[in-house]
Amino acid sequence: MKHIIAATAISILPTVGMSQDLSSFTQSLLGFSCDSEDLPDLNIVFGEYDGALRIIHPVGPKGHLVEKTGYGYKFSLDTSNAYMTKKDDGWTFHYSAEDGPFEAECSSMGDMPKELSIAIWQIVLGGSDLTTVPTQPKPDLAKLCFDSDIGAADIGGPFELVAPDGSSVTDADIITEPTLIYFGYTSCPDVCPIDVDRNAAVLEVLEEGGYSARSAFISLDPKRDTPEVVGSFAQAMHPRMLGLTGSHEQVRKVTKAYRVYYKAHAPIDGEYLIDHSTFTYLVTPDEGVLQFFRREMAPERIAKQLSCYIDAKKG
The missing domain is CATH 3.40.30.10 (Glutaredoxin)
Structure with a gap:
C-alpha cells in the first residue's frame, strides 16, 4: 500500500476522460501514507486537476479542493474538515468522522524518482521543499474533535x-x-x-x-x-x-x-x-x-x- 502513486493515476485516468498523458499527470501528484489503529494503511493523494489542487485519492480527481496553508493542507472528506499538518519528523492527519475524531501519523511518499519528487514539491508548494513549510499558527485542531462545527453561533453568554x-x-x-x-x-x-x-x-x-x-x-x-x-x-x-x-x-x-x-x-x-x-x-x-x-x-x-x-x- 505504500507505493500507490502510479497505480492510482493509472486506475483513475480512464474514468475521468483526461487529455493529459500519464507522465504529466503523475508530475502533479503529492502522496501521503498514513497509519493508525483506527485508520490502517490510509493513503491520500493530492493532484492538479482542472487548474486546481484536489484530492484525487481516495475520492477521485473531481473531488474536494485542497487548500495549501502555512501549517500544511486543509481539505474536506464527506462533510467534515480534515487537516494534514507538518511535523518535524513527518505529517499528521486529523479528521472528525461521525463515529469520532481520528488521527494518524503520515509520511510523504518521497521514495519516487528524484526528478518526479522535485516536480511534485515545486508544483504543490510553489518551489519550497516539504521539510521547509513556513511556520505559521496552526488551526484550532481541538474543534476537529467534534462531529460538527457550530462556528460563531450566537449561543450562550453571562448569567x-x-x-x-x-x-x-x-x-x-x-x-x-x-x-x-x-x-x-x-x-x-x-x-x-x-x-x-x-x-x-x-x-x-x-x-x-x-x-x-x-x-x-x-x-x-x-x-x-x-x-x-x-x-x-x-x-x-x-x-x-x-x-x-x-x-x-x-x-x-x-x-x-x-x-x-x-x-x-x-x-x-x-x-x-x-x-x-x-x-x-x-x-x-x-x-x-x-x-x-x-x-x-x-x-x-x-x-x-x-x-x-x-x-x-x-x-
Missing part, C-alpha cells in the same frame, strides 16, 4: 442564578472547566432523568480516563425547584453536577441566551408538565459554547470527543 446553598452565582463561578449544561426540571417524569443520567455517565467515563469536567443542571421550574430541591437532584446524579435555579426573570434570561425552548402546560390537580428542548451544551471558560449534543448520543461518544478536546488544548 446569574442561585446555587443549592442559596448563594448567587454567575457563569464565571460555574464554568471553570469544560462543563456540560442541561436545562430541565426535577418533576420531569421521563426525559430529564434519562438525559441527566447520560451526562453523569459522561463524567464517569472521563474520570476513568483521567479527565476532569463538570456538569450543571439548570431548572426551568423555579416555582417548584427550590435551591435545595434542584441541588439534591443534581447531587444524586453525580457529585460533580451542580443544580441551579433562580427567579423567573433569571431563568428567562439564561434560556434566552442559550436559545432554550420551554413552555409550561396548564396545571391539572395542581401539577403541570413543561415542554422543553433537550440539548446538552458543552461550555468552556475561554471559548464559551463549543458544541451541543443531542439526547440520543451515547455517553462514550461524548466522552471521546471531550477527551480529544482536552488533549488538544494541552498541546
Whole structure:
C-alpha cells in the first residue's frame, strides 16, 4: 500500500476522460501514507486537476479542493474538515468522522524518482521543499474533535442564578472547566432523568480516563425547584453536577441566551408538565459554547470527543 502513486493515476485516468498523458499527470501528484489503529494503511493523494489542487485519492480527481496553508493542507472528506499538518519528523492527519475524531501519523511518499519528487514539491508548494513549510499558527485542531462545527453561533453568554446553598452565582463561578449544561426540571417524569443520567455517565467515563469536567443542571421550574430541591437532584446524579435555579426573570434570561425552548402546560390537580428542548451544551471558560449534543448520543461518544478536546488544548 505504500507505493500507490502510479497505480492510482493509472486506475483513475480512464474514468475521468483526461487529455493529459500519464507522465504529466503523475508530475502533479503529492502522496501521503498514513497509519493508525483506527485508520490502517490510509493513503491520500493530492493532484492538479482542472487548474486546481484536489484530492484525487481516495475520492477521485473531481473531488474536494485542497487548500495549501502555512501549517500544511486543509481539505474536506464527506462533510467534515480534515487537516494534514507538518511535523518535524513527518505529517499528521486529523479528521472528525461521525463515529469520532481520528488521527494518524503520515509520511510523504518521497521514495519516487528524484526528478518526479522535485516536480511534485515545486508544483504543490510553489518551489519550497516539504521539510521547509513556513511556520505559521496552526488551526484550532481541538474543534476537529467534534462531529460538527457550530462556528460563531450566537449561543450562550453571562448569567446569574442561585446555587443549592442559596448563594448567587454567575457563569464565571460555574464554568471553570469544560462543563456540560442541561436545562430541565426535577418533576420531569421521563426525559430529564434519562438525559441527566447520560451526562453523569459522561463524567464517569472521563474520570476513568483521567479527565476532569463538570456538569450543571439548570431548572426551568423555579416555582417548584427550590435551591435545595434542584441541588439534591443534581447531587444524586453525580457529585460533580451542580443544580441551579433562580427567579423567573433569571431563568428567562439564561434560556434566552442559550436559545432554550420551554413552555409550561396548564396545571391539572395542581401539577403541570413543561415542554422543553433537550440539548446538552458543552461550555468552556475561554471559548464559551463549543458544541451541543443531542439526547440520543451515547455517553462514550461524548466522552471521546471531550477527551480529544482536552488533549488538544494541552498541546
